[in-house]
Amino acid sequence: MEYPEDLCLEGMNALNELTGDAAPFDHTAAPKLSSELEDLIRATKYHTPANGTPKRKSSKMDYLFKITAPITPTILASAAILPTQPKIHQGQGEDGAATFCQVRDIDIPTIKKWLAEAYPTISPTLIPINIARKTLSPFYAYPTLGYDTTLPHRRPQNITPSDYQPAQNQFPVWYFFYDTLANPSQLSHLFNSPPDQHHTLYPAMIHSGKIRRWGGKYKALVDNPGTCVEGCAYEVVSQEQEDALRVYETAKYEVVRVEIMCRMDFRARFVRGLTFRFAGEEGELDEDEDEGDSESESDEEE
Numbered sequence: 001m002e003y004p005e006d007l008c009l010e011g012m013n014a015l016n017e018l019t020g021d022a023a024p025f026d027h028t029a030a031p032k033l034s035s036e037l038e039d040l041i042r043a044t045k046y047h048t049p050a051n052g053t054p055k056r057k058s059s060k061m062d063y064l065f066k067i068t069a070p071i072t073p074t075i076l077a078s079a080a081i082l083p084t085q086p087k088i089h090q091g092q093g094e095d096g097a098a099t100f101c102q103v104r105d106i107d108i109p110t111i112k113k114w115l116a117e118a119y120p121t122i123s124p125t126l127i128p129i130n131i132a133r134k135t136l137s138p139f140y141a142y143p144t145l146g147y148d149t150t151l152p153h154r155r156p157q158n159i160t161p162s163d164y165q166p167a168q169n170q171f172p173v174w175y176f177f178y179d180t181l182a183n184p185s186q187l188s189h190l191f192n193s194p195p196d197q198h199h200t201l202y203p204a205m206i207h208s209g210k211i212r213r214w215g216g217k218y219k220a221l222v223d224n225p226g227t228c229v230e231g232c233a234y235e236v237v238s239q240e241q242e243d244a245l246r247v248y249e250t251a252k253y254e255v256v257r258v259e260i261m262c263r264m265d266f267r268a269r270f271v272r273g274l275t276f277r278f279a280g281e282e283g284e285l286d287e288d289e290d291e292g293d294s295e296s297e298s299d300e301e302e
Helices: 009-019 035-043 073-079 105-118 184-191 239-249
Strands: 062-066 087-093 096-104 126-129 173-177 202-214 218-236 253-264 267-278
Touching: 062 105, 073 096, 073 105, 096 105, 173 253, 184 239, 202 267, 218 239, 218 253
Parallel strands: 173 267
Antiparallel strands: 062 096, 062 126, 087 096, 173 218, 202 218, 202 253, 218 267, 253 267
């Protein structure tokens, strides 16, 4: 296995434990990382500057924090004042079992400060995951394209399980694609599909969004109530497929809810689905120009 040149020894050991070939992941203790995520972590550079703040490629970057005794995921979440219990990943390698908590980049300064005070001898191992974030709330409409869930009149009064769909781990789930993902051959490549497997895309439209660009060429879907975007709808059937899509889009994007109007069998069908919204800063976007509401498949995506 090859590693980036700037990956420290502890980071290398952590990656060996997380993605090593010695034994399979323990499904009963924590979810297994998909092969797409394993490949991404292997290829991602490990970097923690001297000032204690991780290098940020995006405002939505997540990290894997290696749990070291006497710290546990519960202690980490409570003592570091994390908003929720972090998602846990477990692996088995040459050095035995290893546990990793998935944390947000904005929480890392708090974690480092807490460690410096409570466990000054522990040097944290943090591995960046350059993947589109997906944090769908079961209690709010957050995040929804073009819909500000922080407004008082949009806060829920009574909640039923069907109010906020799709759910975080719901499969199959419809996705709206508006760029190079709206191409069956690209999906076949990402999913490593056999030659005889076909991926059906349906003409579709969403509201409350607009296409802009960043980096001079990459398309970026942003909130814009009152306008619509045309593209394609595709039914993602598994976690593995979704992971491949999120890795492809990178942390420059985030998964958000959206209502999709699909055209199937010459009829319009409305489905609750998901799409990728730009997660960077306004200053990263090019000058706002009229991109139109139809999408091209010729642009290259990062």
